[in-house]
Amino acid sequence: MVTLTSTPDPARLSAGDDHARRPFDRVLVANRGEIAVRVIRTLRRLGIHSIAVHSDADADAPHVLLADEAVRIGPAPATESYLDPARIVDAARATGAQAVHPGYGFLSEHAGFARACRQAGIVFVGPGDEALDVMGDKIRAKLHVAASGVPIVPGIADPTLDDAALVAAADTVGFPLLVKPSAGGGGKGMQVVRASAELTAALATARRVASAAFGDDTLLLERLIERPRHIEVQVLADAAGAVVHLGERECSLQRRHQKVIEEAPSPLLDASTRARIGAAACDAARSVGYLGAGTVEFLVSDAAPDEFFFIEMNTRLQVEHPVTELVTGVDLVEQQLRIAAGEPLAFTQEQVRLEGHAIEARVYAETPHRGFLPSTGPVLAWRAPEGEGVRVDAGIREGQQITAFYDPMIAKVISYGSDRSQALERLDGALADTVVLGVDTNIAFLRRLLAEPEVQSGDLDTGLIDRMPEAxxxxxxxxxxxxxxxxxxxxxxxxxxxxxxAGPTAWQSATGWRPGAVHPTDVLLAPRDHPHELRTVAAAADGPAADALDGVDDAIVRVDDDGAVWVHHDGASAAFVRIDRRTHAERRRAATERGGLAADPELRAPMPGTVTAVFAENGDSVEAGDAIVAIEAMKMEHRVVAALDGTVRLAVAVGDLVGRDQAVARIEPHPATSDPKSDPKSAPSDGPHESAVAHASDQE
Incomplete structure (x- = not known):
């Protein structure tokens, strides 16, 4: 099932869907997931032949099924498929594509890929080389826009400085400060430093992550603005030099620098500030001869909302672009295509009007109560919400496998209302009606976030989620x-x-059977991730006893390959496992044999991934909380830490592929700490992943 939208396509200011005026005949979409589906939707509306590309992992993905044509470009790893410019260009040539739309992420801001497309005679639906080169480097971008009069955050942006020089210069910026990779985006590798003693370690971490993620470990330092608001402005620019902005988006609700909920317009800005920040965004775009759709990001002080500072420019479509489309009536993908084909903008700045309010929530396959670690597995059930003012951009279907190869975002649920209050109410209702079974999601967390008083009142900042109680x-x-x-x-x-x-009779085999009736059977079950939280429930498969369970007949129930039962009912979801009494007794006996030690000595991988670092030698003495292994998957790095003091015995090495729950190390407790009474650090653990913490965030 492919969900497009339950609200009309934005077209209030678009050039229309007259097929005679379509900008291209054949367009290749160099992406996957929901953004590929989103782009193909507009291509189909304009009568343009759509060409999808796919890796082996996506052979039957929704974007492949929706497109008019599809081409295999390689195996599952993104570096061998979606991130390989030569494969994409070859696919475009082979299919006769006139243009390539890169979506966001992957190669969307890759200057080399854009040049390769143009050299092959294929239009790259995006900006020119200058914008990609300048804005793709945060240091160059800051220096460049500052020369055009755009205000920037105080900091150090000198690519020639090594770690020692950055440490020496940090005092001129002041603490707290932010260490940021110059390349990349989405918060990948960013480190908050509150004291000079923390800076050396933060620089080393940021360089390692930036080098692995972007192939460039250049860093910059910025003053950390406490309680900032993250506000970005959508711009459009054509080849004739016309530049307009489509208002701003509030993106302050972030977790580890990754946006979670976005809205348009911002509840903070007044009309005057909106005009000034929009003009600054247009100035930034003009400074690089921008072409197409882009987003200029600013920090705005919550204490001084009339002040704003340039952060960076994203030279592509943004994940959160639907909220702008809903309040302006502009199909941004259509505008990208028409501008790339050389058409002038069909409207002026004066014709842009913001009407109503729109809010978007990103639905991730992740487990909030395990530090938001990505979740993988088959999609057993998928039902998108419907209703007035509800739009869903998704790229999943029932039966699809959510893998560790790609970003964990699986859908976006967007609401539109006449005002912010109505949009919030509609979004909460839509999330309650969103059904995803088979993988964990952040839907319950999103609803909890929307209910926060600060969110309801619009009193937002980028640290709000971090201040919330732990999931x-x-x-x-x-x-x-x-x-x-x-x-x-x-x-x-x-x-x-x-x-x-042919053997047993009902007297011998039927559980709960009695003459004349089927009586309930006692079932010992527990939440899938907390198997020690046992419950005994009386239930029957059918008959009067089952009918007596009022209110669950409309529940959506699925069973996965491991026998876990997933249930969605009345806006809530959960997964359960059945525990037989023999297994329960064996677990209790094993805990007793460990001397009552609560912490599990086995350290296990929180999810499938690749071991990127090992922080201890085999046989080292470690303490509870020490990092032992780093595992990377779905563009995130996770550190598995020791749950108790002891001697480490490694089971993996750098480069190894590991599966979820696979043992990566074992901590043999020191003799003196095997008695829980002598080890005050020992604390109850609900599962094998309590020692795993997320180290770096996803990126678009």
């Missing part, structure tokens, strides 16, 4: 537990029936 597993509502128990009983009855060929 935890909510107590499953009774309806979810009952629906899961009923499914366990039914599946157990089906298994017994399938195994009964």
């Amino acid at each position: 935890h597993v909510a107590e499953p509502v009774p309806a979810l537990i009952e629906a899961a128990a009923r499914r366990f009983v039914r599946d157990g009855a089906d298994e017994r029936l399938a195994g009964r060929i």
Whole structure:
């Protein structure tokens, strides 16, 4: 199933869908997931032949099924498929594509790829080389726009400085400060430093992450603005030199520098500031002869909302572009295509009007109560919300495998209302109606975030999410537990029936069977990620006992390959496992044999990925909290740390591929700490991943 949108396509100021005026006949979309689906949607509306590309992992992905034509470009790893410029250009040549739309992420801001397309006689739907080169380097970008009068954050932007020189110069910036890679985006590698003693380690971490992610470890330092608001301005520029802005987006709700919820317009800015920040964004675009759709990002002080500072310019479409489309009526993908084809903008700045309010929530396959670690697995159920003012941009379908190869964002749920209050209410309702079973998601967290008083009032800043209480597993509502128990009983009855060929009678094999009735069966179950939180539930697969479980008949229930039952009902979701009493007894006995030590000595991978660093030698003595192994997957690096003091025994090396829950090391407790009474650090652990913490965020 491919969800497009349940609201009309934005076209209030667009050039229309007259096929005779289509800018191209054949366009290749050099991306995947929801953004590929989004671009193909506009191509189809304009009557343009759409060409998808795919890796082996995406052979039957929604964007492939939706496109008019599809080309395989390589194996699953992005470096061998979506990030390989030569493969994309070859696919465009082979299919006769006149233009390539890069979406966002991957090669969308790759100057070399843009040049390769042009050298092959193919139009790159994006800006020219100067904009890509200048704005792709944060240091050059800051210096460049500052020369055009655009205000910038105080800092040090000198690519010739090494770590020692940066440390020496840091005092001129002042603490706290922010260490930022010059290349890349999405917060990848950014480090907050509050004291000079922390700077050396932060520089080393930032360089390592930047080098691995972008192939460029150049760093810059910026003054950290406390309680900042992240506000960005959408611009459009044509080949004739016309530049307009389409208002701003508030992107202050971030986790680890990664946007979570975005809205348009910002609840902070007044009309005067909106005009000034829009003009500054247009000046930044003009300074590099910009062409197409771009976004200029600013920091705005919450204490002084009339002051703003340039951060960077994203020379591509943004993830959050739908909120701008909904409040302006402009199809940004259509505008990109028409500008790339040499057409002038069809409207002026005076014709741009912001009407109503739009809010977008990014739905990620991740586990909030495990530090928002990405989640992988098959999509067992997917249902998109519908209703007035609800739009869904998604690129998933039931049966699809969510892998560790790509970004964990799987959908965007967007609401539109006549005002902010209505948009918030509609977004919460839409998230409640969004069903994703088979992988963990952040939907419950998003709803909790929307309910925060500061969010409701519009009093936002980039640190709000970090100040929220740590995410935890909510107590499953009774309806979810009952629906899961009923499914366990039914599946157990089906298994017994399938195994009964000619032997046992109902007296010998039917659990809960009594003359004249089927009585409930006691089921011992627990949340999938917290198998020690046991519950005994009386349930029946069918008959009067099952009918008595009011309120769960409309529950959506699926079973995964491991036997876990996933349930969605009335806006809530949960996954459960059935625990047989023998297994429960064995677990209790194993804990007793460990001397009652609560912490698990086995350190396990939080998800499938690649070992990128090992911080201890085999046989080293370590303390609880020490980093042992770093694992990278879905553009994130996670550190697995020791859960107790002891001697480390490694099970992996740098470069190894690991699966979820695979043991990567074992901590053999020191004799003196094997007694929990002598080890005050020992604390109960709900699962094997409590020692894993996210180290770096995703990127667009």
